[in-house]
Amino acid sequence: MKIFTFAFALLLAYPLLGQHTINQSSGKISFYEVNSVTFEGHSGSEIIISPENGHDFKMPERAAGLKLISAGGLEDNTGIGLSVKTEGNETTVAQLSSRGHARYIVQVPAGVAIYYECSTHAGKTVITKDLESELEISANFNHVKLHNAQGPLAVSTVHGTIEAEFSSINQDQSISLHSVHNHVDVSVPSDAKANFRLSTSWGEMFTDLDLDYEQDSALKKISSKKMEGKFNGGGVDFSIKSTHDDIYLRKI
Amino acid sequence: MIEVQQGHNAAMSELFRRHHDRVFDYLYKLSRNRELSHDILQDVFERILHKKHTYQQSVPFVPWTLRIARNMLMDHFRKNKMKTVEIAEWDKPTTNMPAEHADIHLAMQKLRPEYREVLTLTRYQGMRYQEVAQVIGISETGVKTRVHRAIKDLREAYLQITTS
Amino acid sequence: MEDYQEILIPYLLGDLSEKEALQMKSRLLVDPDLNREFLELKEMWDNSQNIPIAQAEPHASERFEQWLVAQKDHHSQEPAHIIGLWKYAAAASVLLLLGMLWFLGSGPQEQIMDQPAQTNLLQWTAQESSTERIKGIHTSVREKSTDPDIVRALIKILQSDKSPNVRLTAVEAVQSMASSEESKQGLLKALENEKTPVVQIAIINALVSVQAGNAKEGFQELINKEEIETYVKDEAQLGLMRL
Known part of the structure; x- marks a missing residue:
């Protein structure tokens, strides 16, 4: 019986290794310079950060018994190469190793x-994936790929592409997707409602949506390509x- | 209430069970006197049973009841020639209340009764202006203005308390 | 609406017209003092929600039950003391009745008069959510308010908002409105202090689009600065050619 208990305890403990759990179901979590992240919506009341299989964080052998620290004085308090600090319902996450190749999967409650x-x-x-939370991204090089998105969203990247597939469009707040040098490709359900505002200075705009264009605004700007249109009544x-690149807006 | 009108006392019992806390809260927030509020609460429901034949189904029950409560409390004040009770009698905030709640509690008690009344009805009884108007017998616009002034005074009282 | 301070309370309660509320929202975005005052007021109002509902002592119910028992029911002649027993049978119909009364009457707790406005306000003015602030900008601009404060507001947001995406939206909004000397100056000033590349690029393009001739100097300065990313400098270089 004792052996059973021990084995069971091991089974329970094992998946917890290399994962960091934060008891937080509201407020905000901020990531600074964490290179590679997948956010997943989940129904739990905890934020769970775990390295993706095969892409987990490894300490060099020579560093056995030592702690990873950053130039800013942060230290790895998670065992997975991240420094996590929670104050009230605000959590800040920073990556310590600038050459870290680990991808982190972050499961986030909707609130x-x-x-x-x-x-x-x-x-x-x-x-x-399946994110219900509000998401804001400010990046220079990252690409952004959203699956089963719904918003609210505020995404900007200088060099990355933005590709977003919406399962529905959340009518609260707002959605903005902005890339400077790469394309933005958006698919939305054919019955979703939105006031679209598309603009590009050097690229082209492509769509198969039936939009009600607002003439006024179309006339106002002719120098750059810019249009506003209501979809399904707005x-x-x-x-x-x-x-600098093209915009694709399609219906699913 | 219809069943009460038809003579079912059990219905009356149920009405009391459902609504007495609400009526009590209104009386207590206005009078700041527990004992008096209990007495008037009893009187209100006795009056309802006695006045059951005057109740019209088209009139919402809660405002109707609170109106009765209000009239009875006012009667009481008139008879006893007192408008409000002394501060000493007011409820002290409970000790386990967070400071900011205790402060607002005190601020609320410093308000003029007619202001405390409209705040009680809108804020704690969840009533719309139109319903409050039915209870206190003034216009809907009058209620709105009164609520705005009440919050203005509440803010001043609250600031005084928190900065002193 | 001259005195915004006077209508903070109606705004808090959702008692303003849609138009007035919108003006107020835009005003709050630009007026930090007023916004602080509003947040303080809102905090107090939120705290006031926590005053407990006074409850009658249990003896109040007993007292009333006893009184009821003492009353002989004229219609049914039923001994009053069995009330407790058939009360449950009656409860269903009473509940239905109460439900109707409640519906006709005060409305359930969820329909507290200021709730929708509260929720709305929370989102608008607590301003913790970037996407909410972005929505605020879109709404203000869409209204095409004649209020000259709008451009000033946008410039202020551009200079102070902590979210790059909100600043980005502010740049686009300024760009979409009729250009004035004030807006050009505002953009130029913002470019000096801006640290996020994506916003720097947006400001450069906005200045080009409103043909702000005096931006040339600013662009040149940017190109000479060491800490500026090369790809931002490229954009400024391109801008210089287009001006």
Whole structure:
């Protein structure tokens, strides 16, 4: 019996290794310079951060018994290469190793807003799946790929692409997707409601949506390509912008 | 209430059970006197049973009841020639109340009774202006203005308390 | 609406017309003092929600039951003391009745008169949510308010908002409105202090689009600054050619 208990305890403990849990179901979680992240919506009341299989964080052998620290004085308090600090219902996450190749899967309860900021070349694609939380991304190099998105969203990247598939469009707040040098490709359900606002300076705009264009605004700006149109009678403000590349807006 | 009108006392019992806390809260927030509020609460429901034949189904029950409560409390004040009770009698905030709640509690007690009344009805009884108007017998616009002034005074009282 | 301070309370309660409320929202975005005052007021109002509902002592119910028992029911002649026993049978019909009364009467607790406005306000003015602030900008601009404060507001947001995406939206909004000397100056000033590349690029393009001739100097300065990212400098270079 004792052996059973021990084995059972081991079974329970094992999946917890290399994962960090934060008891938080509201407020905000901010990520700074965490290169590679997948956000997943989940129905729990905890934020769970775990390295993706095969892409987990490894300490060099020579560093056995030592702690990873950053130039800013942060230290790894999670055992997975991240420094996590929670105050009230605000959590800040920073990556310690600038060459870290780990991808982190972050499961986020619907009530927690996410802020993600990454400025370096090391930034990889930010992926989201089934996210219900508010998400804000400010990046320079990251691509952004959203699956089963619904908003609210505020995404900007200088060099990355933005590809977003919406399962529905949340009518609260707003949605904005903005890339400077790459394309923005958005698919929305054919019955979703939105006030679309598309603009590009050097690219083209493509769509198969039936939009009610607002003539007034179409006339106002002729120098750059810019249009506003209501979809299915209009709804939440949804702006899509690519300064130098193309915009694709399609219905599913 | 219809069943009460038809003579079912059990219905009356149920009406009391459902609504007495609400009526009590209104009386207590206005009078700041527990004992008096209990007495008038009893009187109100006795009066309802006695006046059951005057109740019209088209009139919402809660405002109707609170109107009765109000009239009885006013009668009491008139008879006893007192408008409000002394501060000493007011409820002290309970000790386990967070400071900011205790402060607002005190501020509320410093308000003029007619202001405390409209705040009680809108804020704690969840009534719309139109319903409050039915209870206190003034116009809907009058209620709105009174609520705005009440919050203005409440803010001043609250600031005084928190900055002193 | 001259005195915004005077209508903070009606705004808090959702008692303003849609138009007035909108003006107030825009005003709050630009007037930090007023916004602080509003947040303080709102905090107090939220706290006031926590005053407990006074409850009658249990003896109040007993007292009333006893009184009821003492009353002989004229119609049924039923001994009053069995009330307790058939009360449950009657409860269903009473409940139905109460439900109707409640519906006709005060409305359930969820229909507290200021709740929708409260929720709305929370989202608008607590301003913790970037996407909410972005919505605020879109709404203000869409109203095409003649209020000259709007441009000033946008510039202020551009200079102070902590979210790059909100600042980005502010730049686009300024760009979409009739250009004035004030808006050009505001954009230029913002460019000096802006640290986020995506917003720097947006400001450069906005200045080009409103043909702000005096931006050339600013662009040149940017190009000479060491800490500016190369790809931002490229955009400024391109801007110089287009001006």
